[in-house]
Amino acid sequence: MDADDEAVRIEARSEITDVVCSACGSVGTRVHSTYWRRLADRPLGGRRVVLSLHVRRFFCDNTACCRRTFVEQIDLLTRRHARRTQTVGRMLQAIGLAMGARAGARLAPRLGLRTTRAAILRQLRLLPDPPIGTIRVLGVDEFAFRKGRTYGTVLVDVETGRPVDLLPDRAADSLAAWLTEHPGVEIVCRDRNSAFSEATKRAAPNAIQVADRWHLLHSLARAVERTAHAHRPRLRKSISYHPLPPPAAGGLASQDLRYLPLTCTPTLQRDRHEMWATAVFKERHHRMGWPERGSRR
Template identity: 35%
Template sequence: MTIIPDPSDLIIEQVSITNEVTITVHAASPTASCPCCETISKRVQSHYTRTLRDLPASGRPVHLVIQVHRFFCEEKTCVRKIFAERFPALTLPRVQFTLRLQETLREIGFALGGEAGARLGKQLSIPGSPDTLLRVVKGTGLPVASSPRVVGIDDWSWKRRLRYGTLICDLESSKPIDVLPDRSVETVSAWFENHPTVEIVSRDRSSEYAAAMRKGAPQALQVADLWHIGKNLADSIQTLLARCRAEIRRSLQVQATPPEQEREEMESMREQEWHPPRSRSVVLAREGRRAQKLDRYTQVVELHHQGLSAADIASHVGIGERTVHRWLTGGSFPEARRRRRRPSLIDPYERYVLNWWQEGYRNGTQHYKELTAQGYKGSSKAMYNYLATLRTPRSHASKSSPSKPQGRKSTPSSSAPLENFSAQRATWLFVRQPEKLGERQKRELALIRQASPSAEAAYRFAQAFMQMTWEHTGQQLDTWLHEVEASHLPELESFAKGIQQDKAAVLAGLTLPWSQGPLEGHVNWLKLIKRSMYGRAKLPLLRARVLHVAEKEPSRAATLAG
C-alpha cells in the first residue's frame, strides 16, 4: 500500500514519523481550473493549510497536511472571483478524510454498524466515531430496482407480535430490492403500483399480502410458497394424530382393554372436551392436544397401578419424570391453565366497544373508523378478533377425570409398542418421502397406520399431497380436494377449506418453480443486522445495510439465497 494516494499530483515537502505519520505536501501543478467556469488560472490570491486523515501505515495514524492555494478566476463573467484548488483524486471538498479512508469507513459501517465499527476501527488505528460511520453509510446512494419481473415478499418483525416490516426480493437474481416499514395493504400495494413490470409474486399464506397483490398488482400471478403449504398440512396431521392417540395406543396394547370399559373411557373423554370460542382450526388443535394429554395421564395412572416406578413410567410414556410425579401427586387430570391475555392496542377502547356491542351495533367497518378517529392505532383484524370473543360466549363442558391413583400393585406389565407415542414426532413420518425413512421409522409408521383407520387415511392423503409438491403436479389438486371432502376427517377438511380459499395461488405454487427459499435467507440476514444494532436503528439505516449486500457482495447474496 502506498502511503500517499496518487502521489503524481502532489509534491512531498516533509515527512514526520513519531507515534503518527505526518506528511506535508502541495500541488505539483502551478495552475488550477475554476470549479464554475473551468477556466485555467495561475494568479495566486493566497494559500491556507488543510489537514486530511488517511489510512494507517504500519499501525500508525497518517495525517496529510496540504498547502492549498487560492486563485483569482480570470473569466470576468464568472460568478466566482476567487476559488481554491481541488484534489479530486485525493478527497472531496469540505471533507476531512481521503477518498480511500472514506471508502474503508463506509465498508466498516455497512458490515458492522456504528458502535461495533468504531471499536474495530480503534483497534486498527482507523479514525471514525460511530456517528461518522453512520453518516457515511446513510450518505451512500442505494440501488434502485429497475424492472423486476418475479419477486418474493415476506414479513419480518420489528417487535414480535406487535410490529412487522416487509422484505421484497427479486427471485430471478436472488437479491433483495426493497425493505418496507410495515406489512399493511396500503404500503405493499403502493410499492407494487410503482413497479408495474411485476408478473409473478411468491408469498406465504398471509391474507394481507394476498389483498395487497389484488389491489396493487392485479396483473401479477400469485404463487403460494410450498413450504408454508406443507407446514399447514403437517399441523393438520399433528392435530389428527393427537386426537387419535388413545385409539392408536390401545389397539397395540399387549393386554387389551375390555370393550365395555373402553367405551366408558371414550365417553368420559368426550365429556371432558371443551370447545373454546375460536376458529375451527384452533378448536381442533386444542381438542387434539387435550386428548393426547388425557390419554397420557390415563396411561400414567394405569402403569402406576401396575407397580412401575416414576422413572419407568416416564420412559414408557415419553414424558419427564417430574411430570409423572406431579400428575400422580395431583390426584386428578391436570387441565391446561388458561393463558394470561397479552396486552392489546384495543384495551383502552374495550369498554366503548363492549357498550357499542350491547346496544346492538354490529357494523365492524363503521366502528373501526370511529375507533381510528379516537386514536386507535391497531389493525382492524385485532378489533375483529375482540368482537369474535363477544359473538361466542365461552362455556365449559362438564369435565371428568380418571380416578385418583391408588396404591401400587405388585405385578408390572410388559412394554407395548408405541407406549410413548407422540403426535408431533409421528407427523414427520407422515409427510416425509418413504424411501428416506429408516427401518425403525418404517416399522413405527406401519404400526400407526395399522392401529387407526383415521391415521391410515390421513397418511394416504398426506403422501398424495406431498407428492404434488415434490413433483409439481398441481393438476391433481381438484381430485385430492374432492377425496378429502368425502373422507369426513375434520382436520383435513379444515386444511382443504383453506386451500379452496386460496386455490389459484396454491395451484400456481404446485405448478411453478418459484418459492420463498431465497427470501428466507435474506430475512435471516436482516434479523442479524437488526439485532447487531440492538434495535436502535431506524428503517433508513437498516434498509441501506440490507440492500448493500445485494449491490456490493453478490457472492454473499447468492449464499444467503441458498
C-alpha cells in the same frame, strides 16, 4: 513533512487552476478566503498520516447558482465536508462490508485508522445500491421499525433469498408504486395483509398471489388449537397422559411438547409459549433469507 512515533504530518498546498463550483460547474475566479483543512490519509509504517491541505474558498459568480461560495476539491483526494481522504473512505467501506461496523471499528485502530462504528456506517451508506433487476418471485412482508407503532415493508427475491428493497410503510400505494417501477413479477408470495393483495391486483394484475408457507402453517396451527380447545373436556377424558420427564437444565426440549398435558402449570405454559415463539422466529428468519442470529452484524 513531520513525523513522530504516533503520526506522520504532511502539509500540502493546492495549485489547481480552473476550480469549478460543484453545484453549477462554473469556474471560480475570485478567491473568498483560504484555510487549512485536516484529512486522515492511509497509515504509513503503522503510523497515522494527517494531511494538512491549504485550500481556497471561491465566490461563485453564477447568479443562478444556489451557492454563494464554494471550496476547491481535489480529485481522488477530497470530498465535500469529508475529514478523511477518499482512499481511507474506501478502506473503511471494505472493512465495514467484510466485518460489519461494530467489529470493523475495533479492527480499524489496529490498522492505523481512527474511526467509529457510526463513521463506518456513514461510509457504507455512500455506496450505491446494487441494481434490483427483474424479480420473478417476490416475497412481501411487513416488519416493525418500532413494534406496535411504525411498520415498513420488506421485499425479498424469493429465488435468491436476498432482500431487494425496503418500503417506508405497509400501505398498498407504496407497494403498487414499487411494482409499477419494477415490472416482470410473476408470483407474489405474501401474508394475509389485504393491502398487499390490493396493491398486487392493481399494479401487477397478471401475477399469481400465493400465501407463504409460514402463514399457512401459522393459520393451520391456530385452527388446530381452536378445535382442540373446543373439544377440551372430551379430549381430557380420552387421553391417558404419559408421565412428564424431568425438565432439562436449559428448559424443555422440543420433543417434550407431546408429553405436555392440556392442563398445565403456568411455568409449563410459559415454556410452551417460548418454544412456539422461538420456532416461529427461526422459521420466519429462514424464510426471509436472513442470516442466523449469531452471524448478524
